Amino acid sequence: MMFRLTEQPSVGRVLMRTLIALAYLIIFAPVVMIVVTSFFAQELISFPPPALSLAWYANAWAKPEFLRGLLTSFQVALLAAAIGVPIGTAAALAIVRGEFPGRQALSSFLLAPLAVPGVVAGSGLYMLYVLAEDFFDRDIKATTEGLVAAHTLLAIPWTVRLVVASLQGLDRRAEEAAANLGANPFTVFRRITLPMMRPGVVAAAMFSFIQSFENLDLSMLLVGPGRITLPVAMLNYLEFRIDPTLAAVATVQITLVGLLMVVTDRFVKLSRVV
Incomplete structure (x- = not known):
């Protein structure tokens, strides 16, 4: 009679x-509490809920400020990612592949915005926009262009961080082989380097979009009338009402971001980069 010996999990593994x-x-x-609360029927949250309802989603849909904020957030996030990702990718290539003095200083400078609190960065940008308006004699603050420029500063550090990590893990033998076979530098970059660094670039675009789409502390100091983003619209609603409507809006926001991450991971494995 034979007995199978199974390995017992150790205390350290269980812990x-x-x-x-x-x-x-x-x-x-x-996150789970926000999603569950959005389906409560009563305005004042209590457990257990007496009934479930979709009324708060209908209430959120009926508020035009939420729809305008959603559209503005999409617009600003797409533009910020479209501008910041190419700039950050070029900077990452220069940092990893370039041979010039000051590369580490450039890397630290480009990653510095990640260490600056959003409120501090927003206050600094607001004062800069005020001075720039006096100098150029045109509106900059409380405009879509000024908001996109500010959110681009969020996209560039994330792009540099992720693309640098992607480039440092690449095997350069394929690029060297293509160059030895007569391919010019642009062809090597377009046919070899760019496809190999695609996971880092796609991940950078996704994180840049999410950082801009969900940003509050930087946006609330730079938005203007009729140009508020979705997080700012949610904050404004909270000043006058406290009900599960915000939970419904937040659930939609979480769902959109989650779908974006799932779709991105479907084509580019984020675990290889992040």
């Missing part, structure tokens, strides 16, 4: 799995 599960619970519990 590690428990800590990981606890970390996931802490991370996702607020």
Whole structure:
């Protein structure tokens, strides 16, 4: 008679799995609570809810400021990503492949906005826009262009960070082989380098879009009448009403961002870059 000996999990492994599960619970519990609260029928939140309803989604749809904010957020996020990702990608190429003094200083300078609190950055940009308006004699603050320029500063550091990480893991032998076979530098970049660094560029575009789409602390200091973003519209609504309408709007926002990440991961494995 034969007995199969199974390896018993060690105490350390069980403890590690428990800590990981606890970390996931802490991370996702607020998100789950927001989604669940959006279906409560009553205005004042209480547990357990007496009934479930979709009325708060209908209420959010009936508020024109939320739709305008959503469209503005999409517009600003797309433009910021479209401008910031090429600039950040070029800077990342210069940092990784270039041979010039000051590369580390350039890298630190481009990544510095990630360490600056959003409120501080927004206040600084607001004062800069005021001075620029006096100098150029044209409106800059409270305009879509000024907001896009500010959000581009969010896209560039994320792009540099992710594309640099992607480039540092590439094998350069294919590029060297193409160059030895007579391909010019532009052809090598277009046919070899760019496809190999595509995961980093796509991930940078996604994170740049999400950072701009969900940004509040930078946007609330730079928006103007009729040009508010969705997070600012949610904050303005919170000043006058407290009900699950905001939970419904936040659920839609979470769903859109989640779908974007799933679709992106379908074509580019984010785990290879992030």
